Amino acid sequence: MDFSRLGLSAASLASAIPAVRVPVGSGQLVPACRLAREQGAHLVALWASDERDRGGGAMVRVLLQDGSGLAVLEVALPDLPDARYGDVSAIFPEAGRMQRAAFDLVGAACEADDQRPWAWMAGWPIDRFPLRRDFEASPKWEPGQEDYEFVKVEGDGVHEIAVGPVHAGIIEPGHFRFQVVGEKVLRLEERLSYTHKGIEKRFEAMAIADGHRLAGRVSGDSTVAYAWAYAQALEAIAGAAVPPRALWLRALALERERIANHLGDLGALGNDGGFAFGLAQFSRLKEDLLRTNLAAFGHRFMMDHVVPGGVARDLDHSHVAAIVEEARRIAREASALREIYDEHDGLQDRFRACGRVRPELALRLGLTGMAARASGQARDLRCDFPSAPYDALEPRRIVHDGGDVAARVAVRFDELAESLRLVRTIVEHAPGGDVRAPVGDIPPYRLGLGCVEGWRGPVAVALEAGPGGTIRRCHPHDPSWSNWPVIEHAVIGNIVPDFPLINKSFNLSYSGQDL
Amino acid sequence: MLRILRQIAKTGIVTEPRPAPADEAVLVARLQERVLRTLGRALTIRQVDAGSCNGCELEIHALGNPYYNIEGMGIKFVASPRHADLLLVTGPVSKHMAIALKRTYDATPEPKLVVAVGDCGCHGGIFGEGYATVGRVSNVIPVDVEVPGCPPTPTALLRGILAAISGKAPD
DSSP: OOOGGGTOOOEEOEESSOEEEEEEOTTTHHHHHHHHHHTTOEEEEEEEEEOGGGTOOEEEEEEEEETTEEEEEEEEESSTTTOEEOOOTTTSTTHHHHHHHHHHHHOOEEOOSOOOOSSOSSSSOTTOOTTSTTOOOOTTOOOOOOOOOOOOOOSTTEEEEEEOSSOSSSOOOOEEEEEEETTEEEEEEEEOOTTOOOHHHHHTTSBTTTHHHHHTTSSGGGHHHHHHHHHHHHHHHHTOOOOHHHHHHHHHHHHHHHHHHHHHHHHHHHHHTTOHHHHHHHHHHHHHHHHHHHHHHSSTTOTTOEETTEESSOOOGGGHHHHHHHHHHHHHHHHHHHHHHHHOHHHHHHHTTSSOOOHHHHHHHTOOHHHHHTTTOOOOHHHHSOOTTHHHHOOOOOOOOOOSHHHHHHHHHHHHHHHHHHHHHHHHHOOOSOSBOOOOOOOTTOEEEEEEEOSSSEEEEEEEEOGGGBEEEEEEEOTHHHHHHHHHHHTTTSBGGGHHHHHHHHOOOSHHHHO | OHHHHHHHHHHOOOSSSOOSSHHHHHHHHHHHHHHHHHHSSOEEEEEEESSOOSHHHHHHHHTTSTTTOGGGGTEEEOSOGGGOSEEEEESOEEHHHHHHHHHHHHHSOSSOEEEEEHHHHHHOTTTOSOSSEEESGGGTSOOSEEEOSSSOOHHHHHHHHHHHHHTSOOO
């Protein structure tokens, strides 16, 4: 991105992929975002921090990405209670909820029209901001109930269906408010943040060398992606080099995480389409994979496997043959199951034209990750900024443009096959050597970025070191932030019973966006 | 259709005689037998995610796969607490979910059992208690059995469910 037209200058930033930081005045934020959008950039994350301990007010950061890399726009708000920054949600619609959360948590106010709370849900007094450094929680604060202003649709025959936060299946909690006529959805509004656990505040009470464990529990199904992104950010701050073998083993874990989740989703999508056979078959394959994980990595989901400086344990040679054989077998079975799915008229009738997000809409709304690749958006960090070992592995870029449930199923099948190939290649060709190196000194007050293409999409971690091995601020960012609002569009005109299928086809994280 | 039948026949029944880890297969079979004997009928479970990272839910899902085959034991996950004998609750309980959890508990008919799942459900885990979490499940509703682990394995979950219905601590 080139901001020189606005007279802005960029400084380099510690990051796993090319990144710059660009200080902007509060009046320049909106023009800078508009310029970036014209240059093809999309928004990755927006968050704020309390800077009063360093003589400032608040800092709002907007993380953007284009083909050249990342740029962090930094807006300093001098006096925290009163200053406001410009609303960027007209340029990047996905920023809306992030701006609302930034106010709830830090008190950094935005000029946006929508001033409803997002992260706040009556769990603490509305005029207290948890991520301010002088915030102190009181045991007297009882859980409360908010009176959220949902948008209403009125008219003949329009009625409302409220679902959640406790859902009918084994799913994370969230609230969905449907406005429907008959069975047809006119409008859906999501109310998330039920699983807000204060993760960002919790980071600030941890040693920076331990933060990867918490990062690995932001969203349990993406533990490898988060731990790796956190480790990248920390290693960038410290300027630490990670042994090549460790990077290959991290990629092995990341691809196995992708395989496990895709297997689970392909089964669940069959089940939600009324084809329980698919769930039985794919959940069996997933269980096989998890058991191999337990044998080879000591944990079924490889939690705490990625650590700063490398990985926690080496892959023993005795597992290589079994992993290769299993990858071949799963590929063979998945391919047979794909033919069954493709030829099953009843299933295809549910999948096709259901929950469609056309490529133009996906681009406009900032859809990201796996779901975006099903709507013609060809972005994949592993291909766009291939750091080791992806530069050697050359993963195939998977893109479909149907934008419906069928396309999101197709992307999963293709990515499953490709990740199984990557797993085989990695275990057969990984270089030897150490799997962990010391990270070294961690200079305080430095910002580092990590960004990893998890199975759901790009997982970003912005980490700022504090003095004495502490964490001054850590913002882990899930791709679900960008994709949740798109589901509100994807369901319009569909029937209510198709919502579970559409929702599952995105399979977004609640915990990852609620934090 | 032929292809589906062929795939089903080829897969066979994997529930009992399955490969390694062998000791686990025996344990699962023994647990299944004891669940059936203790219960003598169906057990219905309402799962409540009260704020978890979703890791525990992955393992609760796994209980339904053909290896653990929890439905084959007559244990069924139901859509409403009003249909449930047992609540399987993951944590830490977020402030924002505390009221919903309490209401779910109140809506479950007596006699009811509660199994708290995971390190976070048992003692708050890595998230602990803070401005946004009230920590362990037992801080909000009465708990009969706790199943620690991050996340607990499907076998540990089966043990916990068995302990709850037989009124004993897990062995």
